[in-house]
Amino acid sequence: MANNWDFGPGHTNNGSVGVGGSINGVAQSIYSESSTQLAPLGTKLEFDDGRTFRYTKSGATIAIGLVCANDYSDGLLAETDNFTVSGSAGDREFSMTGGGSEFSTTAEFYAGSYIVFTDGTGAGAIYRIKDHTTASSDKITFQLYDKLVTAPGSDTDIIIVGNPYGNTLTADGTSIAVDSDSHAIGVAPIAVTSGYYFWMQTKGICSVKADYGTTAASSVLMGMEMVVSTSHDGQVEVKLDATDGRQTIGNNLSPSGDDNTFIPMFLTCE
Numbered sequence: 001m002a003n004n005w006d007f008g009p010g011h012t013n014n015g016s017v018g019v020g021g022s023i024n025g026v027a028q029s030i031y032s033e034s035s036t037q038l039a040p041l042g043t044k045l046e047f048d049d050g051r052t053f054r055y056t057k058s059g060a061t062i063a064i065g066l067v068c069a070n071d072y073s074d075g076l077l078a079e080t081d082n083f084t085v086s087g088s089a090g091d092r093e094f095s096m097t098g099g100g101s102e103f104s105t106t107a108e109f110y111a112g113s114y115i116v117f118t119d120g121t122g123a124g125a126i127y128r129i130k131d132h133t134t135a136s137s138d139k140i141t142f143q144l145y146d147k148l149v150t151a152p153g154s155d156t157d158i159i160i161v162g163n164p165y166g167n168t169l170t171a172d173g174t175s176i177a178v179d180s181d182s183h184a185i186g187v188a189p190i191a192v193t194s195g196y197y198f199w200m201q202t203k204g205i206c207s208v209k210a211d212y213g214t215t216a217a218s219s220v221l222m223g224m225e226m227v228v229s230t231s232h233d234g235q236v237e238v239k240l241d242a243t244d245g246r247q248t249i250g251n252n253l254s255p256s257g258d259d260n261t262f263i264p265m266f267l268t269c270e
Helices: none
Strands: 044-046 052-057 066-070 076-080 083-085 093-097 115-120 127-130 140-142 157-159 167-171 184-187 199-210 223-228 236-238 251-252 262-268
Touching: 052 184
Parallel strands: none
Antiparallel strands: 044 052, 052 199, 066 167, 066 184, 076 157, 083 093, 093 140, 115 127, 115 157, 127 140, 184 199, 199 262, 223 236, 223 251, 251 262
């Protein structure tokens, strides 16, 4: 079964910030990592200066000061069409049966993820997954945090979206595409070991590695929008073109800087 941390009604965190970034008695500073999970993924840690952090699990080694992103392979866990669905309004669980190997058989693989009803009966609803049975490759039963408002039907289609803080990687800016790890969610304030837990910064003044490349120093101005570099994964570069559709992740706070050095940036992923 999944870990059951109780942070009050609605499975939210109401923790207070302590010295060194401790929260609700969890003695893990923003400058340390842990091989064991000490808080629910996504737990929010906010300081009075506006800096915000989320408790996160790394899916790979991440260097200090690099932008983090969802692992796409876990960010879109499953998309299903016209499965056999059983569940009733008011229940906190429902089952799905498919015709092949649509589901992971790994225990707790979907815990903390989200189900979106994309089409058919109940379309538009979204629910968070608390736990699930260890599925066969074509059948699974989900336990939800909240009760179903409308019972799904045989025509219900779903997408399962992974917990954004459950398996993070270095953001991929070099191959931005629908199926790439390019959705930035924060910055690593420390070097992180693969599979370890850490406080990822999502908002406020942070230190991030810059990629100025051929950008002239005179073109880098205070307050300019920053995006993930297309030349070096996890680094940031100035957004010079107003038509650039890449995700803005913050604003430059450095009056100068050299290529491949760290700069202060006001992070806006939260």
